[in-house]
Amino acid sequence: MIEKHIQAGGCLCGAIRYQISGPMRDVIACHCQQCQKSSGHHVAATRVAMTDFKLNQSTRLKWFHSSRSAKRGFCENCGSNLFWTKEDGSISIFAGTLDQPCGLRLSKHIFVEDKADYYDLTDNLPKFQKNG
Numbered sequence: 001m002i003e004k005h006i007q008a009g010g011c012l013c014g015a016i017r018y019q020i021s022g023p024m025r026d027v028i029a030c031h032c033q034q035c036q037k038s039s040g041h042h043v044a045a046t047r048v049a050m051t052d053f054k055l056n057q058s059t060r061l062k063w064f065h066s067s068r069s070a071k072r073g074f075c076e077n078c079g080s081n082l083f084w085t086k087e088d089g090s091i092s093i094f095a096g097t098l099d100q101p102c103g104l105r106l107s108k109h110i111f112v113e114d115k116a117d118y119y120d121l122t123d124n125l126p127k128f129q130k131n132g
């Protein structure tokens, strides 16, 4: 968790830019099947309060409803995956879209029971079968 400051980020082509002005949760890696399919590997995301999150440019932002309660935000131009939210007052932001340095650390792995078979988890971070 980082208390601070202003953190910016955006998609690969630059059409989507956002700004965070509050605490950011440490990064969690999610290995569920939806994250595999949408990201091409697994997702690593921080999370911030919606009140600390501001979209500066978003005309190319599209939302895909990946379940009844959650949706995923991506750039329709370059295909970058940026956001996941349940509209519960917070938003998960995919860590690779943060401008560097972001100062965060990977803290744990979740949904490891759904992990794809082509890689192993070799770090010593906590691992949870489902949502940790």
Ligand SMILES: [Zn+2]
Binding pocket: 011, 012, 013, 014, 015, 016, 060, 075, 076, 077, 078, 079, 080
């Ligand atoms: Zn883009």
Ligand SMILES: [Zn+2]
Binding pocket: 030, 031, 032, 033, 034, 035, 036, 043, 111
């Ligand atoms: Zn996931």
